[in-house]
Amino acid sequence: MPSPKIQEIINELDNLMNRERKYIELVATVEYLLNLIEPSKREKFKEALYDAETVEDVYELIKAIKLQLGMQGARRYLLTLEGQ
Structure with missing residues (x-):
């Protein structure tokens, strides 16, 4: 069993790695969602990510992306209604 000081360092490193892993997962999620955004608006969202x-x-950016995707879906839906 490691000494208490070493165990504390190990725990701190473990916590740091978990935070970094979560951040990396979030960034990967945002990058996936960025591909669903209209190309004309995509660059602004990429800038926000960077x-x-x-x-x-990043959570705030995900909220904004969800709103954007909702607007895109609503616009497409309205355009299909106009075409009928």
Whole structure:
């Protein structure tokens, strides 16, 4: 069994790795969602991703992407109604 000091360092490293893993997973999710956004608006969202400094920033970006995708879906739906 490692000494208490070594165990504390191991625990801190483990916590850090978990936070980094979560951030990487979030970024991968956002990059996937970016491909669903209209090309004309995609660059702004990419800039926001690169400017994100915290996990909370990435969560806010995901919320914005969800709104954008909802608007795109609504627009497509309305266009199909007009075409009928």
